[in-house]
Amino acid sequence: MTRRPPDRTKAIDAAEVQRLASLGLSNVIIAEIMGISISTLQRRIKRDPAIADAIHHGLVAVKMRIRAELVKQAMQGNTRILLRLAEDLGVLSSQGITVKGDRANPVPVSVTDDKQAITQVTELITQLENAARAKPDPIIT
Incomplete structure (x- = not known):
């Protein structure tokens, strides 16, 4: 009987990924903070729609905040x-x-x-x- 290797897939919290992306952090820094390699994060972004959406929504949120601040400064x-x-x-x-x-x-x-x-x-x-x-x-x- 052959044994299967243990599952090495580390759970990645999509909400945490989105929070970090919304701070404007790069994928490299997000991976570092989460204790995974950048290649693992990139692979999960490709394979897991929830992780890809978390990155996307985080980036949209930071862009919206920046745009709002620019508009505020322009109006001032x-x-x-x-x-x-x-x-x-x-x-x-x-x-x-x-x-x-x-x-x-x-x-x-x-x-x-x-x-x-x-x-x-x-x-x-x-x-x-x-x-x-x-x-x-x-x-x-």
């Missing part, structure tokens, strides 16, 4: 962050500001310097905030 007057967020949202590009009006048709906007761009982006954000207060987005609410 940090113009560099405001411009960066405007670029990310597609409102501002290296070619200038793109504003979309009715039926997503572009509205021409002329910008000749950074101060003018900042002013126009700030005004656009204010208009968007006012419009959102007047008519809440059904997807968000």
